[in-house]
Amino acid sequence: MSVVLKCISYIRSRSLQHRQFQAFLKEIESAYGDGLYFTEARWLSRGNVLRRFFELRAEVKKLMEDDRMDVPEFDDPKWVMDLAFLVDITQELNILNLKLQGPGQLITAAYESVKAFSTKLRLWKSQLSAKNLSHFTTCRSLVEEGTSFSGDEYVSAIENLLQEFDQHFADFKAHRDTFQLFTDPFSADVESVPSLLQMELMELQSNSELKTKFKTKRLNYVQSVYRPSEGTSGVTMNLLSAWIQWHRGFPQSIDAKLDELPLDVRFDEEKDSNFTGDFRRAFVSSSLDSFKGHFESWKEIADFEKIFGNYNLKNTLLENVIQDWNTDYMFGYQFLNGCNPVMIRKCKELPDKFPVTHEMVEGCLQRGLTLQEELKAGNIYIADYEILEGVPANKTHPDTPYYLTAPICLLYNNRLNQIVPIAIQLSQHSGETSPIFLPNDDEHDWMLAKMWVKSSDFNVHQLVTHLLKTHLISEVFEMAMYRQLSAVHPVYKLLIPHVRFTIAINAEARERLISEDGVISRISSVSGPGIEEVMKRAMETFTYKSLCFPEAIKARGMEDAPKYHYRDDGMKVWEAINCFVSDVVKIYYDSDETVQKDVEIQKFVKDVSFGMNDSDNFPKSLKTQVELAEYLTAVIFTASAQHSALNFGQFEWYGWIPNSPSTMRKPPPQQKGQVDLEYIMDSLPDRDCSSEVLGTVWSLTRFQRNEV
Template sequence: MPSYTVTVATGSQWFAGTDDYIYLSLVGSAGCSEKHLLDKAFYNDFERGAVDSYEISVDEELGEIHLVKIEKRKYWLHDDWYLKYVTLKTPHGDYVEFPCYRWITGDSEIVLRDGRAKLAQDDQIHILKQHRRKELEKRQKQYRWMEWNPGFPLSIDAKCHKDLPRDIQFDSEKGVDFILNYSKAMENLFINRFMHMFQSSWHDFADFEKIFVKISNTISERVMQHWQEDLMFGYQFLNGCNPVLIRRCTQLPPKLPVTTDMVECSLERQLTLEQEVEGNIFIVDYELLDGIDANKTDPCTHQFLAAPICLLYKNLANKIVPIAIQLNQTPGEENPIFLPSDAKYDWLLAKIWVRSSDFHVHQTITHLLRTHLVSEVFGIAMYRQLPAVHPIFKLLVAHTRFTIAINTKAREQLICEYGLFDKANATGGGGHVQMVQRAMKDLTYSSLCFPEAIKARGMDSTEDIPYYFYRDDGLLVWESIHSFVAEVVGLYYESDQVVAEDVELQAFAKDIYVYGMRGSKASGFPKALRSREKLTEYLTVIIFTASAQHAAVNFGQYDWYSWIPNAPPTMRAPPPTAKGVVTIQQIVETLPDRGRSCWHLGAVWALSQVQENELFLGMYPEEHFIEKPMKEAMARFQKSLEAVVSVIAERNKNKKLPYYYLSPDRIPNSVAI
């Protein structure tokens, strides 16, 4: 009587084990087995982290095993079970792997294919075609699109975290509950004691130190010490939290009527401003904020926004410094151009307004829209259109881990009406929604292609702009990912024709275009993928956005935003309309009050934390791929990333302001916080 050895691995996360009855049956080319109860007498099967083996005898040979059916039935109370994989040793001594890495909930059945990645056109056997189709039909019912706000990329149809399919929920909700994390941050940072003075102002800049905790964070301490300096101000456009807005200025805009006479004392090359524009002038324009409604959720506190234009200069030391700031878009007598030669506090307040505006664009556009919401689109489309056996699903699933869950939590608690975002931010109360709706027109495919985005802003020359570490490190990481993805595409797609004929891949790309980009031709997102080269680039965009880009704009928030005057989340007085009238007292009364400062500090601390047991770029503990060439490609990818880590570590040696956000050992695989 033929006998199979079945090995079943249970996950090691909390509550992964089960006491329910587990049945297994085999479907082969020559027949199907009976349903077998997997049970060892006097032994507790399927405990968390366990690997259990069973002998299964069948009446006759089953031939090549196509499918393994796992059925879970209630023993006492329903408990979910996380099944990692099943392996099978056949009567002939062959081993077959069946990856799962899914939760089995309630009384249900799950059907697994062996781990070899297959395109739809590779499947010729009816039962495998049917399995593929049924899996997608089920997923498309579970993963439905929803419009959270008009004009937004569509998101998952779920009101709260517990409504999500179990496979994409967090292992423990506690770890991502924003309210709990805020409270924990308040406690850890010793700032609860200021909340009773919620709407009172600080006395002076030094007063902010009362909530500034020195937790061996060299960057945040250096920001506190040097935030008023022009060099520190300029440096942040290159390597701070929002290093994506600065662009080379090739022509002075008419709406910023700055002249050589105004900025002559800042120019170091004895050239006119028009001559300096030929290579040494840069600009950051916050036009997106023009007309956005400021937060009115608290009738006791007025909050204000501005839409500055900031002109920057590369000095003889190749450092970027500000030389002119206009605080709103329309020039005029009540919208003066502030200069470094102005009175100290005039210039300082102008810079603070720019930093506050930068904070708003960073949080809502650079961070929320262009990493969180975009990555959710990629994830939903993947689950809807790519079955688990598809090589692109196997490649991308690690880079969608917890993304839909964290975004659902954010919509539930953080960016919803009266959510935590409203407590401290001037763009709360609906302004952030208006911003996303406006910014969608600039959410293009090319702007997510890292090398193209850098080049489009004129920031690609390492000789002209030598201290742009975000660019330098990002290009290294992009190239590592691109080379790895090219290998993967080469393994599974023999030609461009195979790419074009992959109906599931085309449905995936179409879902992203139609639902994510709302069918906008201007977005430049392809409706279909017709070549291996284009597919490689497309997958690199997805992985880079979810991993490196999110890391670059998320994990520095405590570093750069914990010193409140450097990144005010709100301003309590309108921008100055004249020069020579600003006092330090006026600045302090414009900055956030004590309560909003505390909320802000708690937020940036919580958002800067990595998940427990985080998986970093190149780590693939879930073995969805079983083929040796693929595992070798992964090993090469890991070595490539290790080389990037070494380059960045060497560059950072002895730096007073090290840049490490794009070091691969600090880049989580996915958007999960």
């Protein structure tokens, strides 16, 4: 292929030579007129290019020689025969490829096509060994012209292709009996089906009347049962990629448990080994067994360092967090560049539920302006955890009650361009039992108030910002891609490196992290019904535009916030991805009309909307090149850059437990002046929970060896 591409690229890249080539073909009355344009990414053209190139090889050779471009392969009979073999085999592969594409495909039909092709490969292997070229017409034409042919090398190529097919379609073999039962239950082997179906199947096979009806009406029956109409979900059913809502409030996901996943979406062996190994190493390294009283409170803040054990903290961000975590500057900085840099927004007007007055915060304002003037000047920011209001707290620990609240935090851009907290209310309702905590309050009151904010932030980050808005959403994209885009579609090729393994890691998370007995249920303030409620609320307000990074920044009024590195770096990455994607889109879609007419793309977008619980906040079609480029940019950015920003800093920011407590074991204070260090230590996670948090965030932030 490299020689073919070299020649065609040379002809097309130089307009003079290209016109000469067309004229030359016209002079000899060639039927082709021009070489078919080809790139490595363009689908379904390789076989056509090879055949056209082979048939015009003499003309191409002469043109290249006239231009003093040496291509010695044209004079090598062995290379020409290899090209002929490639022409024949790619033509057959293209035929198979077309059979596997298009709407309305049943998995059983795909299985039959693949099975038939494997049978053909075995026949060709046998025939090539005997130098029988009945099905290799291009090779036969060369032999008829006097070129020698040795079948051994091509037999090896067929064997390699067979091995590739066996590996790639291993799932088909595993489900062979199921397919047989589906397509023709009257011919299925009773002993091969599940025992609960055997008696019923024997009665069915013995019923001659039903057997006759099945033979005459089988096709219509299969289509009516397994192909939902366009008016239902708008998607084509695929037995290996059916949607299901795992729990109430969640977006759709794959209808399969971890051990039931198709091979194509599972971890490869290396990644699976690394992922499970990271969890084991994390809990061993936490040195949990090095102290007694696992479920007791720590005595002092410094005692949390005992859980680090073998972790090397020297010259790390975590080392700085341990030193500065309790400063107002470090607290505010994390709203900009910590694990959850999407909660902060500019505040133009204080909400009625948060009655902060100028007198309360006057000592914090450094420009000689009133609070109202600072609001108008754009120096006031807010973080509101309203999504947690009324959510039931984790009740899975009968001996250790966990508490949850929905705080509001007011922040101020001071003269040093530092974002610092100036007021905190630990509920959504003001009143005597919900005071507004201030920096000039008792140090323990203010410390605990900040801890409550960070604990709420931890839970929202894990469930909404991280799990829902990167993992679960990317699974919807990956599922829709598998369901609606053929593997040779350029958008499939574009997306697959970015969404790869998402289904697998989410299946792992559903079993290990967010299940009833999963890690999140053990270490956080939210579990079970609470998780479902948080997901439901988040999905109700979740929009496609919130995945578009520039739009998301603008919606929160954060365009000019100081030292917002998440925004600055994110904009650069978004623009780079969008520039690349736009160029790819222009290669394959030369107009808006071609976007609209791409049935697979339109079904993909519609299927994503269905996966978002048929949300009206997600587009159901795309009409322009620009819309398609933005949409694909959002998919790639969410699964790659956004996930990295929200995930890989967890060990550094959450490793120091007092900085972001995963849960709180005492209720939030309802009055000022009643909190001391002992109450704070009894509020923070106990020793066991602290160690498990550390091990979890460490394992979640590990890079795999084969991961970019």
